[in-house]
Amino acid sequence: MRADAARNLDAVLRTGARLLAADPSTSMGAIAAEAGVDRRTVYRRFPSREALLAAVFQAKLDSAERVLDEARLVEAPVAVALHRYVEGIVPVSRQWPVDVRRMMRADPVANARRETQSARLDRFVERAAAEGLFRADVPPAWARATLDHLVDTVAHDFPDLAPPQAADLVLKTLLNGLGPH
Structure with missing residues (x-):
């Protein structure tokens, strides 16, 4: 995995953990925005x-x-x-x-x-x-x-x-x- 892809994955996971802990209904778009990545990047890795x-x-x-x-x-x-x-x-x-x-x-x-x-x-x-x-x-x-x-x-x-x-x-x-x- 490329270094930038690994950083993006880590950012999405950590941001997802934090936001979903605070609000389990947080949207994937909100997680992507907070993680600083495109929504498509998140959906490519995680379909739901x-x-x-x-x-x-x-x-x-x-x-x-x-x-x-x-x-x-x-x-x-x-x-x-x-x-x-x-x-x-x-x-x-x-x-x-x-x-x-x-x-x-x-x-x-x-x-x-x-x-x-x-x-x-x-x-x-x-x-x-x-x-x-x-x-x-x-x-x-x-x-x-x-x-x-x-x-x-x-x-x-x-x-x-x-x-x-x-x-x-x-x-x-x-x-x-x-x-x-």
């Missing part, structure tokens, strides 16, 4: 909004897969792997703000891939609990749900917080709570 959304979901899944791999959830010490994961997934959440619940309904193949990634993270949280990162009275499912909500909050409600600082804040909150110690 659903096709574009499927490509956005795949791009988000590709990015999340890289984060899971780079965090080394199985090999690294749990606290290090957790920080790496959060620091990596915050930018993914910001770059690809589409709601994964839409993906679950719209694309069974992408949903299966997302479920596989989710299972990896579940196993990691269970490992973290078994190694004492969380209190013994906190079920791993609660720790996982809390982690997901904290990541979503820091990624979208605190966009000016750099990923390393966002990861620090998430881990402090997750591991220490909000009360004085």
Whole structure:
């Protein structure tokens, strides 16, 4: 793929993710205009909004897969792997703000891939609990749900917080709570 075509594709995907997250009924023409490309360019690659959304979901899944791999959830010490994961997934959440619940309904193949990634993270949280990162009275499912909500909050409600600082804040909150110690 030519460099300009790759840039255009990236612009369309990222713009589509942002605009469709804000308004799922955004037109392909609006996405093309915002991305700075011709409508025909978008339609040549994506014949429908659903096709574009499927490509956005795949791009988000590709990015999340890289984060899971780079965090080394199985090999690294749990606290290090957790920080790496959060620091990596915050930018993914910001770059690809589409709601994964839409993906679950719209694309069974992408949903299966997302479920596989989710299972990896579940196993990691269970490992973290078994190694004492969380209190013994906190079920791993609660720790996982809390982690997901904290990541979503820091990624979208605190966009000016750099990923390393966002990861620090998430881990402090997750591991220490909000009360004085």
